Amino acid sequence: MQPDLQVLVQEIRQIAREEILPRFEHIGFAVKQDGSLLTEADLATNQRIATFLLQQWPDIAFLSEEMEREEQARLLREAEALWCLDPLDGTSNFAAGIPLFAVSLALFQRGEVVLALTYDPVRDEMFTAQRGRGAWLNGQSLRCQPSEFQLCNAVAIVDFKRLSPALKQALMTNPPYGSQRNLGSCVLEWAWMAANRGNLYLHGGMKLWDLAAGSLILAEAGGYAATLQGEPVFVAALAPRSVVISPDPVLFAAWLGYLQAQQ
Structure with missing residues (x-):
């Protein structure tokens, strides 16, 4: 129980x-x-x-x-x-x-x-x-909703921590989104994505306590998340996990596709 x-x-x-x-x-x-x-x-x-x-x-x-x-x-x-x-x-x-x-x-x-x-x-x-x-x-x-944004005008919450040098450079010199933010709190970023606050999310490596609650909140709200390798984010282990999120399935596919092409 x-x-x-x-x-x-x-x-x-x-x-x-x-x-x-x-x-x-x-x-x-x-x-x-x-x-x-x-x-x-x-x-x-x-x-x-x-x-x-x-x-x-x-x-x-x-x-x-x-x-x-x-x-x-x-x-x-x-x-x-x-x-x-x-x-x-x-x-x-x-x-x-x-x-x-x-x-x-x-x-x-x-x-x-x-x-x-x-x-x-x-x-x-x-x-x-x-x-x-x-x-x-x-x-x-809470229910995630499709947006009317395309990738080129989406608002992205991006934390550059633990991203590869190549991906950092690509995002800094030719970002695919319209504008970028960073809250500085992983657990709030998960929650805000579940509440449709922003269109895209990226973190290079979260720890277990950063992602555990948020992964369920987002999933139960109907959002989309994966690692940069396309794997499920949550694993009951201490090693950091990369995180890619969007409340919108179309934007999520485009965002993850772009990121994987930069690896």
């Missing part, structure tokens, strides 16, 4: 509003070994959510971005049911005073995402999904 999504929604919203928002623009940060940033808000949110999940569902294991890699790998090998948390995605934005960041939580069962939520506390937007039951934004059904 799956956890009650509404119980999760209420608690995650409360924790984020109590632990993240009061610290926004008021605290500093530290630099982790991999060069990414860590703030007091990451740690406090991580602890609150971990404690809540363990109290409510003690039989479900817990994996977080803030754990050591060896422990993350062990949990992925051994746990049949597993929470996967990113307590604050977009930490660099948070530390710089840019209001684009979110909490993201996914539930894996036997290596498959079955429940997901992404919460943007600044806008009070809660994106949720359950496998086979749909996706929602603040309780309203």
